[in-house]
Amino acid sequence: MGKILIFCAMFLLAGLAWADSVKEMAEQGNAQAQAKLASLYLLGREGFEKDEHKAAEWMEKAAKQGLLDAQVVMGAMYDKGMGVNSDRDKATDWYEKAAKQGHATSLAILGRNDAAKGSVQFNYQAMRLNASRSIPGEYAKKFLTTK
Structure with missing residues (x-):
């Protein structure tokens, strides 16, 4: 039992x-x-208390440096009002930056995905709403698992 506690403490540190x-x-x-x-x-x-405002502050710094996935997250955060005031125009600006780099989800959110255009009754507003709910958490997990 003692070895397990020591291992857990070392892992935490x-x-x-x-x-x-x-x-x-x-x-x-x-x-x-x-x-x-x-x-x-x-x-x-990892010992950081959940804080959407600090998350948005740091993510925006990364996005302003051109980090593609950070730009997408900022679009979603502005759409949802997560850590920032909800602002559809700012969200669209961030999605535009990512779309210019070929980001497929951003293109779809902006209604510029050819595959989605060909589908029956594709609802861009619903997609954008769903994206704003899922992107921040999913991309955050992705950032933490990449080098």
Whole structure:
């Protein structure tokens, strides 16, 4: 039993050291680290209390540096009003930036996905609403699992 407790403590300390390293790199301007730090705040992981405002602040820093997935997350956060005031125009601007880089979901959200146009009764508003609900959490998990 003692060995298990020691292992758990070491695992926890390694996770906290990793999170501190991410925070340090984010503060130095690394866009990927900024998105990871935002994800830690968004999900409330690795000793970071869930804070949508801090998540939005850090994610926007990464998005402004051109990090594609961070731009998509910012679009969703502005659509939903998650950590920022809800603003459809700002959301659209972020989706536009991602769409210009060929991001398929952003293209679909903006009604520019040829495959979706050919489908019967495709509802862009419903897709945008669903995207704003799912993108932040799903992309946050993705940021935390990438190098």
